[in-house]
Amino acid sequence: MPPRADWAARPRYAVSDFATLLWRERYLMAAIFLIIFIVGVGAALTLKTTYPAQSSVLVRLGQEYVYEPRAGDAGRGAVLDSDQVIQSETAILGASQLKLRVVEKLGLSRTYPKLAAKYAAAGPEEKRKIMSSAVRSIESSLKIETAPQTPIIRVSFTHEDPEAAALILNTLLEEYLIYRRAVLSDPNSPALEQQRRNFETRLAQADAAYEDFLNNNRIGDFVAEKASLSQLQAQIEQQKYQTDAQLQDRIGRLATLSSQFGQIAPEVGLYRDVSSAPGEKLVALKIQREDLLSRYRADARPVQELDAQIAQLEAGIAAGRTLAEGARRFGVNPVYQTVQTEKIQLTAEVNALRQSQAELVSQIEQVTQRRLKFAELEPKFQELSLDRDVLQANVRDFSVKEEQSRAAQEIASRTNDNIRIVARATPPTKGKSLRKPAVILAFLFAGFTALSTGLLRMFMRPGLPTAQSASRTLDLPVLAAAPLKAR
Structure with a gap:
């Protein structure tokens, strides 16, 4: 390999190196552990029992x-x-x-x-x-x-x-x-009361408008008067129909009587007398014969003459030759009077029925005008009535709600039926303290901090700390190692 003046290699460690390297930092780690642990224990001792x-x-x-x-x-x-x-x-x-x-x-x-x-x-x-x-x-x-x-x-x-x-x-x-x-608790009682009062004020205004409406139109009870007008008109119309029928009947009867009235004689014979002279004459002759028989025999001439008279008179009576009219009497015809009286009555009834008919027509017209007036006023009346009914219902409902809310508040202020304290608290005999967990936590934290400090110090040292690390880092065998000499 060509030599380089600035060559440097990153040390490579194995698990077996950590124990050796951390042992080198034991004093630093022990100092840090003791400081943190002592501080943690002191803090734990300040915790109080609760x-x-x-x-x-x-x-x-x-x-x-x-x-x-x-x-x-x-x-x-x-x-x-x-x-x-x-x-x-x-x-x-x-x-x-x-x-x-x-x-x-x-x-x-x-x-x-x-x-x-x-x-x-x-x-x-x-x-x-x-x-x-x-x-x-x-x-x-x-x-x-x-x-x-x-x-x-x-x-x-x-x-x-x-x-x-x-x-x-x-x-x-x-x-x-x-x-x-x-x-x-429901805080709406004052609001309900205020709303109820508002509705009562509006209801008083609606009542005043309703009363003014009735007074201005001279109406006592709109619904009752409207219903009575309907019934009254039906009754008047029914009465008019009956009057019309009666009028036609009377007119027809009057026409018939008028046509028959000219055919009836004003006078009529009341009775006549029949003459009873032949009968009386016959009775007188028979009495006379009986008187003669008291003095004469039946075959005597006076008796025979009297018998001849009696026989002749009886034959005349039997043949009706002796009949003659007596006195006759005439008077007013009762049929004529009855027809005349009925005609007068029918004439009066026709006039009366015509007046009744005219009056009924006038009454029907008045009732119709009144009903038309009611029909014209009905929308306004319905509006006023609806306002009054709605306001009365609202006043009633809010009064009920107000009383219910007040009752609920009074009941709620005295009891809590749905809430029960199952067990009241008693002074505890055993307390709890975080001292032991705090000491354990301080120990673990001090150990972790010391270990972290040792590892950090180990990795920050320059050079190759062990022969094994040098062999792995340089990829060369290490033949010998000399201990570090003190200066």
Whole structure:
């Protein structure tokens, strides 16, 4: 190979070289390990023991998660599923405002005594920051756990003081039950009341317009009067048809009577007398014969003459020769009088029916005009009525919603039926400390750092550190190696 003054080769290492090379850096590695390990142990010894208090909350579906629309019925009764309810309650339980209420209720002296000392000597701005620090401390120490399809929320809180841990956690849950009412309670009651009052004002205006409309048109009850006009017109028309029929009947009868009236004699014979003289004469002769028989025999001449007279008179009576008319009497014909009376009555009835017909026609015209007036006013009436009905329905609906919302708020302010604290926190007897994990972590970190430093130092040394490395690097056999002499 041609000689080169600037020739340099990159050392090649084997696994067997690492032990030898790292042993050369043992002092540096030991120093770095000891420094980091001692610092880590010192930091671990500063860690304090904390006591975790445990509690759990049972969450079920409540009335506050049932959808009640502000207006209408669309979607009424829709509910969230169990996971969404759990997430909602978890978000409320983790609210910062809730932690602040716990700190304000218990005070810094019972939650974080060290912060209480600073709080007493701090200004307004510093006090606000200290309170925020206490809230952040509670948030960092609070742990909320949930599981899918499980209505249980597990809550844990760690604190240096076991009594304080249980107290803070129990106070947090109590404040949570109160705070969630304010969050989930329907704040729409004032809005519903205001909206109801607006509708009542508009309803009063609509009522006034409705009353003015009726008064201006002289209408008491539009619907009732319209219906009565329809019935009245039907009755008048029916009466007119009956009057027309009666009028035609009377006119026909009057015409017939008028045609027959000229054929009837005004006078008629009432009776006549028939003469009874022949009969009386015959009776007188028979009486006379009987008288003669008392004095004469039957064959005596006077008796025979009387018998001849009696026989002759009887023969004349039998032959009708002795009949003669008596006195005759004439008077007004009753048929003529009846026909005349009926004609007069029919004439009066025809006149009366014609007047009734004219009056009915006039009444029908008046009713028709009134109905046309109602038909003209009906669109305005329907508009006013529709406005009143809608506003009345809205006032009624909002009154019901307002009362329901107020009742729901009153019930919610007194109870939390769907939330149960399964187990309240008790002061823990066994604490947790990170000292041992911190020491182990410091040991591992110190060892890793020392090893990394040794490897870095090993790779940064110039030259070929071992004969095996020189043989692999130069691809030449190494025949001998001499130890390094000290200067």
